[in-house]
Amino acid sequence: MYRVGAMLLAASLLIGCSKDSAEKSAKTLPTKGENQAVEKVVEKKEQEESELTSEEIAAAASSAFVKLQADSRKSEAEFMQKVQSAPREQQMELFQSGGERKQFAAKFLEWAKKYPDSADEFTAIQFASEKGDETVADEAIKLINSKFINDDRLLGLLNRYGMGAPPEQKNEDFLQNLIDNSTNPAVKGSAIYSLAKMLQTVSEAKGMMADQPEMKKMLPQASVEFIGKDFGDLNPKLEAMFTDIVDNFGDVKLGNKVLGELAGDELFVFKYLSVGKVAPEIDGVDLDDKPFKLSDYRGKVVMLDFWGDW
Amino acid sequence: MYPHERSLVKQLADKPFALIGVNSDSDLEEIRETVKEKKLTWRSFQNKGGDEPISDKWKIQGWPTVFILDAEGKIRFKGHGAADKVIEECLAELGHEVVIQDAESEDPPNDEADSE
Numbered sequence: 364m365y366r367v368g369a370m371l372l373a374a375s376l377l378i379g380c381s382k383d384s385a386e387k388s389a390k391t392l393p394t395k396g397e398n399q400a401v402e403k404v405v406e407k408k409e410q411e412e413s414e415l416t417s418e419e420i421a422a423a424a425s426s427a428f429v430k431l432q433a434d435s436r437k438s439e440a441e442f443m444q445k446v447q448s449a450p451r452e453q454q455m456e457l458f459q460s461g462g463e464r465k466q467f468a469a470k471f472l473e474w475a476k477k478y479p480d481s482a483d484e485f486t487a488i489q490f491a492s493e494k495g496d497e498t499v500a501d502e503a504i505k506l507i508n509s510k511f512i513n514d515d516r517l518l519g520l521l522n523r524y525g526m527g528a529p530p531e532q533k534n535e536d537f538l539q540n541l542i543d544n545s546t547n548p549a550v551k552g553s554a555i556y557s558l559a560k561m562l563q564t565v566s567e568a569k570g571m572m573a574d575q576p577e578m579k580k581m582l583p584q585a586s587v588e589f590i591g592k593d594f595g596d597l598n599p600k601l602e603a604m605f606t607d608i609v610d611n612f613g614d615v616k617l618g619n620k621v622l623g624e625l626a627g628d629e630l631f632v633f634k635y636l637s638v639g640k641v642a643p644e645i646d647g648v649d650l651d652d653k654p655f656k657l658s659d660y661r662g663k664v665v666m667l668d669f670w671g672d673w
Numbered sequence: 674m675y676p677h678e679r680s681l682v683k684q685l686a687d688k689p690f691a692l693i694g695v696n697s698d699s700d701l702e703e704i705r706e707t708v709k710e711k712k713l714t715w716r717s718f719q720n721k722g723g724d725e726p727i728s729d730k731w732k733i734q735g736w737p738t739v740f741i742l743d744a745e746g747k748i749r750f751k752g753h754g755a756a757d758k759v760i761e762e763c764l765a766e767l768g769h770e771v772v773i774q775d776a777e778s779e780d781p782p783n784d785e786a787d788s789e
Binding site: 648670 | 678681688689690691692693694695696697698701703704705707708716717718719720722723727728730731732733736737738739740741742743744745746747748749750751752753755756758760763764767
């Protein structure tokens with residue numbers, strides 16, 4: 364069972380989000396039905412672009428984007444299909460290979476640079492920043508940092524980082540920059556939350572990596588390096604970050620919750636459910652409906668196992 | 674995922690140790706069957722047996738999650754990873770020196786089973 368846990372953690376580290384938000388993220392790129400009308404204009408794309416009017420350039424940009432997006436989705440769907448139908452023991456490795464995401468990320472970045480300030484610029488850059496290889500992602504992040512740090516659309520990205528961004532130095536740098544420089548409270552609050560969740564993952568993963576060195580092979584090298592860094596005692600830092608969120612960014616939405624609620628839960632965990640605290644009582648019934656309590660077992664070492672047979 | 678638990682319960686049968694589950698399955702009948710079939714001898718709370726699901730109150734964010742509580746009820750470990758060392762530590766504090774063996778070596782395939 365621990366191996367299953369490790370796999371789940373590894374998977375969440377890789378994609379940096381829960382299953383829920385992974386499903387959401389698959390739908391993040393907006394459909395652009397309205398662009399079909401302009402496709403005819405795009406036939407002119409072969410001409411010198413300088414001869415095109417700004418409307419025609421916009422149409423060309425939009426059409427190229429729609430095509431890129433459709434191709435990318437198709438490729439992603441085929442890739443996930445392939446992962447799912449692969450033998451179980453090969454799924455992880457195949458999943459890690461990432462299909463053609465990197466190639467598409469490079470294409471999205473190229474598109475964004477070719478058509479600066481287009482309507483879909485942010486979406487394209489975001490894709491490049493999340494899925495690109497190091498060079499592409501770095502360049503995309505620089506573009507975000509120079510143009511979008513106060514943009515509400517960053518929340519989509521941060522939203523998906525709700526479970527914590529993949530623990531890597533560049534993600535910490537990115538989030539820290541937003542925290543330091545964004546004047547948009549929603550962006551700033553979400554960035555603090557993302558960073559806190561990321562550091563929480565680091566703290567958990569440190570322990571797991573010590574116990575199971577083979578985990579290192581399942582994670583990207585950048586994550587292994589970052590997790591291995593000396594962060595000192597993370598708990599007081601995390602508690603301060605969650606307190607900051609509750610006090611100053613409580614109303615910011617994340618998914619269907621607000622940050623105040625999420626960070627409040629985290630603080631509750633610090634107070635009552637973290638290592639060193641006396642566990643709360645459980646007064647419940649067993650699978651045969653007979654009542655019993657956790658405290659019945661005081662005096663014994665107890666392994667409390669939240670499990671399910673699914 | 675059960676061999677490890679089964680082995681732990683077996684190895685620590687004469688020690689002050691208890692494995693307690695919090696089961697999150699929605700179909701009670703089905704899980705009762707599973708418990709019988711797979712010989713899961715330890716006791717489990719029904720997650721939704723009370724007013725508020727235990728997993729909500731305990732802010733569980735992923736399954737399986739394991740807590741190790743010492744004899745005083747203090748949380749000594751929380752996570753998804755291996756907790757055997759912490760269990761050993763807690764038992765040692767009660768004067769029981771134990772080295773927990775891996776599930777694999779506890780549940781040998783038939784041809785390797787110890788013959789007395």
